[in-house]
Structures are given as C-alpha cells and as structure tokens.
Amino acid sequence: MADVSPLLVTGLAKAVPGRSLFARLDLALAPGEVVAIMGESGVGKSTLLNLIAGLDTADAGSIVIAGEDLARLDDDARTRLRRRAIGFVFQAFHILPHLDLAHNVALPLALLGADGLGEAEAMLARVGLGGRGKALPAVLSGGELQRVAIARALVHRPALILADEPTGNLDPETADRILALLIGAAHDSGAAAIIVTHSDRAAAACDRVLRLGAGGLQPHG
Numbered sequence: 001m002a003d004v005s006p007l008l009v010t011g012l013a014k015a016v017p018g019r020s021l022f023a024r025l026d027l028a029l030a031p032g033e034v035v036a037i038m039g040e041s042g043v044g045k046s047t048l049l050n051l052i053a054g055l056d057t058a059d060a061g062s063i064v065i066a067g068e069d070l071a072r073l074d075d076d077a078r079t080r081l082r083r084r085a086i087g088f089v090f091q092a093f094h095i096l097p098h099l100d101l102a103h104n105v106a107l108p109l110a111l112l113g114a115d116g117l118g119e120a121e122a123m124l125a126r127v128g129l130g131g132r133g134k135a136l137p138a139v140l141s142g143g144e145l146q147r148v149a150i151a152r153a154l155v156h157r158p159a160l161i162l163a164d165e166p167t168g169n170l171d172p173e174t175a176d177r178i179l180a181l182l183i184g185a186a187h188d189s190g191a192a193a194i195i196v197t198h199s200d201r202a203a204a205a206c207d208r209v210l211r212l213g214a215g216g217l218q219p220h221g
C-alpha cells in the first residue's frame with residue numbers, strides 16, 4: 001500500500017455558470033510529495049480542492065484517492081474515505097470554540113471511532129503547543145490557531161493533506177513560519193499535501209510548484 005499514489009486526477013473538467021474553470025486537468029502526487037498550487041483569485045483553486053475532497057462533483061474526469069475512485073463510491077463510502085485519507089487546513093481555521101485544544105485536534109480520530117487524546121497531545125507538541133491541550137481556543141493567536149488546525153489535519157495520519165490558503169488570515173512573518181511548519185509536519189508524517197498559497201517563498205519550500213490557469217495545471221516558473 002505504501003506506494004499507492006495518494007492522489008491521481010485525470011482529465012478533470014469543471015464549469016461554473018458562464019465559464020469553464022478547467023477542461024482537462026491532470027495531477028498525480030507521489031506518496032509524501034508536497035505540492036504548492038498558485039493562481040489568480042477566482043481561477044478555481046478552491047473548487048479543485050473541493051472536487052478532490054469529494055465535496056463537489058466534476059463534469060468529467062476521474063479522481064482516485066489512495067487507490068479508490070471517488071466516482072465508484074456512494075455518499076457514505078466517500079465520507080468514510082474522506083475521514084480516513086484526507087486532512088484539511090482552512091484559511092479560517094475552523095477550530096471549535098467550546099472544545100479545548102486536545103479535543104479539537106482529536107476530532108478526526110473521534111470521527112473514526114477512537115479516543116485520540118494521547119495522539120492529539122503528541123501532535124500539539126509537534127506544532128509547538130506541547131502541554132496546552134486543556135486550553136480553550138479563545139486564548140490563542142491566529143498563528144497558534146492555525147498550528148492547532150495543522151495538528152488536527154495530521155492526527156489521523158492521512159495520506160493526503162488539503163490546505164486552502166492556510167495562512168491567508170495571518171501576517172506575513174507568521175504566515176511563513178506556519179507554512180514551513182505545515183510543510184515540515186507533512187514531510188515528517190509522510191503525508192502528501194496540496195497547499196494553495198500566494199506566497200512565492202512558501203511555494204519554493206514545496207517539492208513542486210504548479211499554477212492553475214485556464215489551461216489547467218502548469219509547472220510554475
């Protein structure tokens with residue numbers, strides 16, 4: 001299993017009312033490969049991540065995650081695959097305010113039926129928040145909240161991380177530190193990742209940089 005591609009996208013097409021976002025998009029990630037995707041606002045980066053996550057439906061093409069073709073799964077199976085194989089980091093953090101940090105980080109494991117608080121504490125330590133598991137999110141800065149979100153994205157050892165402008169809400173210095181942390185944590189855990197970012201510096205730290213445009217994904221450079 002270790003050498004199954006975490007993501008294989010072939011001939012993907014998606015149109016929104018009035019225009020085509022992409023018509024024949026291909027993308028193959030190697031296990032553990034961290035790819036940056038750049039591109040103008042509105043070009044379809046978030047739509048692409050939603051398609052990969054099985055949260056939106058393509059007009060044509062196929063998406064295979066860790067060997068499983070999304071189109072061949074029913075809704076329940078697609079949800080189970082998403083919970084098992086994917087970790088998400090969002091621009092707006094999406095940390096639950098009434099849960100302490102450990103319970104926030106343990107959520108993906110809870111959804112898989114495990115307790116996970118021990119793993120959550122270990123992941124919090126990995127992102128520089130060791131011993132803070134009982135704190136509530138309200139006392140954290142934006143950069144710290146995104147560290148919690150990174151710990152949550154990795155805690156269930158997914159094959160694939162999807163991060164959609166994960167530092168868009170942070171000041172530039174914090175953003176660079178958080179992106180370096182995300183890239184390092186993905187590399188350490190062996191997770192492949194797609195990181196949508198506008199930061200050339202962050203992109204340069206990834207294994208590969210692609211640009212999404214009208215012609216699909218092209219090497220950036």
Ligand SMILES: Nc1ncnc2c1ncn2[C@@H]1O[C@H](COP(=O)(O)OP(=O)(O)O)[C@@H](O)[C@H]1O
Binds near residue numbers: 042043044
């Ligand atoms: N459900 C939808 N219905 C209509 N238009 C949509 C929908 N989702 C996205 N779009 C449009 O698709 C384009 C791409 O959006 P998005 O994927 O969010 O771009 P990006 O993340 O690159 O900024 C935008 O023009 C947006 O308005």
Ligand SMILES: [Mg+2]
Binds near residue numbers: 045046047164
């Ligand atoms: Mg977007």
